[in-house]
Amino acid sequence: MSFIIAGTGSCAAQTNIDNTFFEKIIDTSDKWITTRTGIKNRTFLTDESLTDIATKSAIAALEEACISADELDFIICATLQGDYIMPSLSCMIQKNIGAHCPAVDINAACTGFLYALDIADSYFKSDKVRNILIVCADNMSKFLDFSDRSTCILFGDGAGAVVLKNGNSLKYINITAHGDKEILYIKGTQHKLPFIEKSMQEKDDNYLKMDGQKVFKFAVSTVTEDIKRALSDSNIDSSLIKYFILHQANQRILECSQDFLKEVPEKFPKNLNNLGNTSAASIPILLDELNKTKKIKKGDLILLSAFGGGMTSGTAIIEWSY
Ligand code: ACO
Numbered sequence: 001m002s003f004i005i006a007g008t009g010s011c012a013a014q015t016n017i018d019n020t021f022f023e024k025i026i027d028t029s030d031k032w033i034t035t036r037t038g039i040k041n042r043t044f045l046t047d048e049s050l051t052d053i054a055t056k057s058a059i060a061a062l063e064e065a066c067i068s069a070d071e072l073d074f075i076i077c078a079t080l081q082g083d084y085i086m087p088s089l090s091c092m093i094q095k096n097i098g099a100h101c102p103a104v105d106i107n108a109a110c111t112g113f114l115y116a117l118d119i120a121d122s123y124f125k126s127d128k129v130r131n132i133l134i135v136c137a138d139n140m141s142k143f144l145d146f147s148d149r150s151t152c153i154l155f156g157d158g159a160g161a162v163v164l165k166n167g168n169s170l171k172y173i174n175i176t177a178h179g180d181k182e183i184l185y186i187k188g189t190q191h192k193l194p195f196i197e198k199s200m201q202e203k204d205d206n207y208l209k210m211d212g213q214k215v216f217k218f219a220v221s222t223v224t225e226d227i228k229r230a231l232s233d234s235n236i237d238s239s240l241i242k243y244f245i246l247h248q249a250n251q252r253i254l255e256c257s258q259d260f261l262k263e264v265p266e267k268f269p270k271n272l273n274n275l276g277n278t279s280a281a282s283i284p285i286l287l288d289e290l291n292k293t294k295k296i297k298k299g300d301l302i303l304l305s306a307f308g309g310g311m312t313s314g315t316a317i318i319e320w321s322y
Pocket of ligand 1 (some may be wrong): 027028029031032036037109149150151153154184210211212213215216218219249250258277299306307
């Protein structure tokens with residue numbers, strides 16, 4: 001026995017930033033960004049905190065699942081970094097919603113949702129829990145170098161959540177890691193030991209660095225391989241999948257996967273045009289949108305697939321249960 005998804009919730013940041021904003025600060029154009037990425041708009045946190053939007057998405061998911069925070073047995077939060085290094089974002093959410101269960105943050109970059117589902121699966125299988133809250137939330141704008149035109153246009157801030165209950169919806173899940181810090185990374189804060197001369201201390205540079213073309217190649221090869229393996233290992237024909245819900249990084253990555261699977265674009269929903277790449281939050285936000293607009297129905301099979309820094313990847317097939 002594993003889990004069913006019993007409720008979804010999401011919350012984008014409040015401040016809309018369209019491509020024209022970037023035309024004013026870097027050498028770029030709405031046309032370049034749209035044709036190379038598919039992104040027109042993204043939202044940034046300005047007046048609210050990551051904890052605020054993560055909490056809102058959690059409350060929405062709990063309401064839909066019709067359970068109280070008290071009934072939660074575990075909270076897993078996938079994030080690159082919460083508002084505080086400590087307490088964790090999951091502990092901040094736990095306090096805000098009034099839960100009393102254990103809470104932990106995990107970091108698998110944009111693959112965070114798949115990693116969280118995989119961990120949750122093990123908890124359900126070992127009978128340790130009845131209800132788990134997963135919240136995926138990332139504040140990518142704080143890691144962006146707004147003078148680097150090849151990265152700052154890509155990302156947005158957001159949060160998405162699901163409540164899981166005991167059940168049998170999970171048909172397949174697999175996660176991978178290929179340790180590599182060269183093509184996509186954000187450096188941590190440098191130590192400043194008092195006995196090391198100031199001039200010898202490394203300067204903090206906590207901005208996201210990326211070799212876009214290499215990440216693109218990794219994404220296309222990994223996502224297509226992962227999907228192929230998911231379908232064959234689960235013995236599910238791709239025609240039975242209602243939606244391929246892929247990490248929202250670049251429209252062209254979605255199109256390559258779609259061509260590879262010889263599937264129609266309608267089976268690859270997207271929201272990256274409006275929200276950009278919201279890292280770990282991208283799949284749960286999209287899932288919530290599809291759920292709230294009643295595009296997914298009981299019995300539908302959906303395939304989720306993500307890739308991200310690490311480099312990590314993950315794929316799951318889930319039968320929708322309500
Ligand atoms: N505006 C205008 N020109 C630009 C911009 C911009 N915003 N960014 C780059 N360029 C220029 C480059 O400088 C280069 O110019 P040059 O030919 O004079 O040197 C030219 O455009 C082509 O650059 P490429 O890097 O080849 O552009 P590409 O078509 O590969 O697109 C992009 C770049 C959008 C970053 C693409 O490689 C990509 O999407 N990669 C994957 C990124 C990704 O998935 N990131 C997510 C990481 S995982 C996670 O989600 C955390």
